[in-house]
Every structure is written in structure tokens, then in C-alpha cells.
Amino acid sequence: MVLSDFVARALHRDHLAAMALLNNLNGYILQNGEGKPPQSDDKQSRRLLGELDAAIKSEIHQHFAFEERDLFPLLQTAGEGGLGELLLEEHRTITPIGDQLASIAGQGARQGFSIDDWKVFRRLGLEFIERLASHIQKEEMGLVPLLDDLLDDDTDRELALKYAVDR
Numbered sequence: 001m002v003l004s005d006f007v008a009r010a011l012h013r014d015h016l017a018a019m020a021l022l023n024n025l026n027g028y029i030l031q032n033g034e035g036k037p038p039q040s041d042d043k044q045s046r047r048l049l050g051e052l053d054a055a056i057k058s059e060i061h062q063h064f065a066f067e068e069r070d071l072f073p074l075l076q077t078a079g080e081g082g083l084g085e086l087l088l089e090e091h092r093t094i095t096p097i098g099d100q101l102a103s104i105a106g107q108g109a110r111q112g113f114s115i116d117d118w119k120v121f122r123r124l125g126l127e128f129i130e131r132l133a134s135h136i137q138k139e140e141m142g143l144v145p146l147l148d149d150l151l152d153d154d155t156d157r158e159l160a161l162k163y164a165v166d167r
Contacts, residue, residue, distance in 0.1 A: 006160030007071075008147045014063050015136045015144075021055055022129045024048055029125050032118070040112025049109035056102035059167070060132075064091045066163050071143065074150045083142050090135045097128050 028048055032038045038045045068091065072084035101124040104117060113121060151159065 005148055005151070006156050007151060007163065008144050010160055010163055011063070011067075011139065011144055011147075014059065015140055018055070018060065018063075018132060018136060021052065022133055025052060025125055026129050029122050029129075032122075034119060034122060035115060037108075037113035037115060037118035040108075046109045049105040053102045053106040053109065056098040056105075060098060061095070062167055064095065066166060067091075067143070070159055070162065071147075071150075075143075075146070078146070078150055080146060083146075087135070087138065087143065090131070090138070094128070094131050094135060097124055097131065100124055101128050 025048070028038075028045070068088060072088060075081055075084035101121070104113075104121045104124065108117065108121060147156075
């Protein structure tokens with residue numbers, strides 16, 4: 001990745017932020033056992049759950065939409081449609097898991113978890129961590145390096161601006 005690649009840098013920043021959130025979520029899940037939901041009055045817990053809810057509903061959805069709308073067609077045109085199809089399939093798997101997780105996280109941030117809700121949250125959280133981390137790795141190793149060949153300087157600037165405005 002060349003440092004002047006605006007889109008590549010924006011995606012990379014998103015990936016780093018998502019990985020940090022996944023690391024925090026993993027620590028949170030491991031810190032609290034399956035049958036022992038965290039205390040509902042824990043400020044740190046409410047903050048993490050709120051961040052998770054917001055990140056899934058906004059940043060992750062917007063990131064996926066940008067790739068699907070603006071980057072995957074470029075992959076197809078460049079003969080790399082297989083990568084775009086794989087990443088799109090993963091988006092379609094990750095999104096509903098993330099949406100369920102966000103819903104439970106938002107509820108947990110507002111009123112705490114029942115034991116049953118906590119079990120569902122843990123299961124979904126661990127699956128979300130595994131799938132999104134793997135997806136990010138594929139994008140970092142496959143999509144991001146290809147952007148240098150796919151985007152000329154003008155298209156790179158135009159798409160980076162579009163991505164920034166959409167966020």
C-alpha cells in the first residue's frame with residue numbers, strides 16, 4: 001500500500017479500529033463467564049456495549065456498503081471478481097450476526113443482561129469476532145493491496161471523498 005492511496009488508507013484505518021473493538025469485545029466476553037452476566041451498573045461495560053452497538057449500526061454497515069457499491073464492481077472489471085464475490089458473501093453472513101449483536105448490546109447497555117441474553121450475546125459476540133477478524137484479514141491481504149492497481153489518482157481521491165462524506 002502506497003501512502004498516497006487515500007481509499008486504501010481509509011479502509012486500513014477502519015480495519016484497525018474494528019480490530020481494536022473486537023479485541024475489547026473479546027476481553028469483555030472472556031472476563032465475564034457464560035452464566036455470569038456483567039453488572040448492569042458498570043460504566044465501562046455500558047460504554048463498550050454502546051460503542052459496539054454504534055460501530056455495527058454505522059461504521060461497519062457504511063464500510064460494507066462502500067465496498068459493495070464502489071469497489072467490488074471495480075474488482076469485477078479488473079478480473080478479480082472472485083475476490084469481490086467472496087467478500088460480498090462474507091458481508092451477507094456477518095451483517096445479520098452483527099445486527100443481532102448490536103441489538104442485544106444496545107439493550108444490555110440500557111438495562112443489563114439476563115442470563116439468557118448474556119449467553120446469546122456471548123455466542124454471537126464470539127462468532128462475530130471470528131468472522132469479522134477473518135474478513136478483515138482477507139481485505140488487508142487481498143483487497144487493500146489491489147487498490148493501487150485498480151484506482152488512478154483521480155478516482156482514488158474521488159472515492160475517498162465520497163467515502164468520507166458518506167460516513
